Amino acid sequence: MQIVSTPKISDAEWEIMRVIWTNEPVTSRTITEVLSEKMDWKAATIKTLIGRLVEKGFVSTEANGNRFLYSALISEEESMRERTGSVLQHVCSTKVGATLAELISQSVLSKEDIKLLERAVSEKAMDAVETVQCHCLHGQCDCHANHEEEL
Numbered sequence: 001m002q003i004v005s006t007p008k009i010s011d012a013e014w015e016i017m018r019v020i021w022t023n024e025p026v027t028s029r030t031i032t033e034v035l036s037e038k039m040d041w042k043a044a045t046i047k048t049l050i051g052r053l054v055e056k057g058f059v060s061t062e063a064n065g066n067r068f069l070y071s072a073l074i075s076e077e078e079s080m081r082e083r084t085g086s087v088l089q090h091v092c093s094t095k096v097g098a099t100l101a102e103l104i105s106q107s108v109l110s111k112e113d114i115k116l117l118e119r120a121v122s123e124k125a126m127d128a129v130e131t132v133q134c135h136c137l138h139g140q141c142d143c144h145a146n147h148e149e150e151l
């Protein structure tokens with residue numbers, strides 16, 4: 001079996017990416033300034049994280065005098081889609097609905113957000129399936145155990 005590993009953005013690297021997306025092209029000094037309040041990170045830690053992002057091919061670096069300017073090589077929208085998608089990939093497909101409901105109840109939402117969600121839900125209602133099929137491995141969720149009991 002061949003395992004192809006595509007590089008992933010860690011939670012810490014994600015914090016850096018958000019600053020780059022918002023301010024690019026940006027110096028490591030600006031990134032440090034933005035994050036020093038929120039995270040208790042030293043400049044060296046931030047430099048290491050930026051270096052990893054460059055290595056993984058998510059960030060480009062360009063010399064500008066004696067400093068470096070960093071820009072994103074991946075879009076925020078696409079990365080966000082991958083990230084939210086990967087959260088749901090780790091859940092049994094029969095529990096995706098409940099997980100989404102949980103995410104919604106944990107969130108602070110505006111009336112505008114609610115409208116957006118209502119629209120998304122009513123679009124889904126048009127081609128909703130009767131029962132969602134589980135594709136988990138035996139021992140990774142309770143679906144199979146329940147089915148076997150039924151049989």
Ligand SMILES: [Zn+2]
Pocket residue numbers: 092093094134135136140141142143
């Ligand atoms: Zn399952």
